[in-house]
Amino acid sequence: MGKTVLTGKHFWYGNIAIAEGAIAAGCRFFAGYPITPASEIAEHISRRFPQIGGIFVQFEDELASMAAILGASWTGVKSMTSTSGPGFSLMQENIGLGAMMEVPTVIVNTQRGGPSTGLPTLTGQGDVMQAKWGSHGQYEIIALSPDSPQEAFDLTIRCFNLAEKYRVPVILLASETIAHSAGKVVVPPEDEIELVYRKKPKVPPEEYLPYRPDEDLVPPMACAGEGYTITTTGLTHNEKGYPDTTAEAQEKLARRLNDKIRKHRKDIVDVKEENMEDAKIAVVSYGQVSRPAKRAVKMAREEGIKAGSIKLITIWPFAEHVIHKWAKQVEYFIVPELNYGQIYLEVKREADGNAQTILIPRMGGTLFTPREIYQEIKKVNKK
């Protein structure tokens, strides 16, 4: 058997860091279909899994891949897939099924430019809203976005931990920029990596109801072969897991599926704030844009401009309380995004008129330079 956790210092492409993060998190089932710029994740896992007893399957398409990782998770294994825009669209129906059946699993979307087949080899951030609203019906999802190979490794592990804790599909919103740049990744010793596993039932099989939640709104999960009867369905269901297509059952179930995420927002949301103590202008960024944004803020500070940066590590659920808090202090939020305004609208909504929100849009293909963001800060500062 090969080593599961490659403790040490590495120079890894983002895609390799994601694959190794998944392995370190205990993922042992991968289903997927190749697509640029995500393919290296599948390639790397297909080489590594045979060494460590994992199962890799290349399916006929992304619909089957998504279905397979849900099924695998029901056997108790940690599972994942990786894809990019077009494949992510194909996965949406089954992501909704995962949310409804409360299946812990991880989906990596290495974003490229869209819509449609768009820019296969170039970067983008156009799938942010799709990550939240891509499947039909009212549900909540978790999505994290890395800004470097190191974060790609770390956040992939966190994706698995959150999926297991809240029994929900978790999305890693990576991008071509991160996928195809290499940087230093420090992998800690195996025993220093914190891993979370789904809650198991504490009651004997005859008392077990697969959808009876604990106080945290998350039901313990018995998996196939553990001696419990499991019934699950995409239809609205009762605590037994039997279809119960009534308004009452819907109210109870759909509300809980949302509340189990919303009520734990503060546990899930992770942001990194810098230079915010006295900031009047806050640059809110995420993913690959965070790095030039941070540099732009440094440049502004050197000019004596009171700028700060808020980097969103968790994209969904949105960091409402964070924006809400800073809106009382700052005069402006500047939101640079590789789309035409997605997180911008969330920031604006949470600023709620207490601060002005300014979008720096770019349709994708290339990243902002620090200077481009800096110039916007300067412009706003003169207002």
Next chain:
Amino acid sequence: MKQETRKEIMFTGFGGQGVITAGYITGQAAAVYDDKESVLTQVYGPEARGSACYSGVVVDEEEIDYLYLLSPQVMVVMSQDAYEKFLPKLQEGGVVIVDSSLVEVDERVKKYRLYKVSATEIAEEMGARIIANVVMLGFVSRIWDAVSVEGMRESVKSRVPRKHLDLNIRAFEKGVELGEKALAKEC
């Protein structure tokens, strides 16, 4: 703006010469063996096979907050196409290292500090054209202070197939030697 610790190098040539591998080995040398911060970015698209392509490496003592090249101080040029296409990206007064077996320079190069290394000829004499990039890496490690010769050597060792290790190390040492001579000439 604090920029003095940020160092940038661009490897250029045509797809298949190992231009991206050269960038990877350099980035790894800095990050893993010299324990600095480094980032590799590369051209990623259909042009990566056969036509002019490049990779860029940023090395810094501190966290790198912008991945892509802003203003490379050093450029390795391994094809005429790449010379035409990428030379203007080099910082004024920067260092250009051309593979003199493949690239003819003209007056445009006068703005820069020029080194000529016949890397492809040397590689062919050693029996494998494909290791021209490793000759260049040896040279780069000697004349560019962002990576150490030792770090680069270790990085080459970790990246090349075991059965070709000796050949690669010989190519690397040849490059170091040429770098040494080039520096001595300047003194």
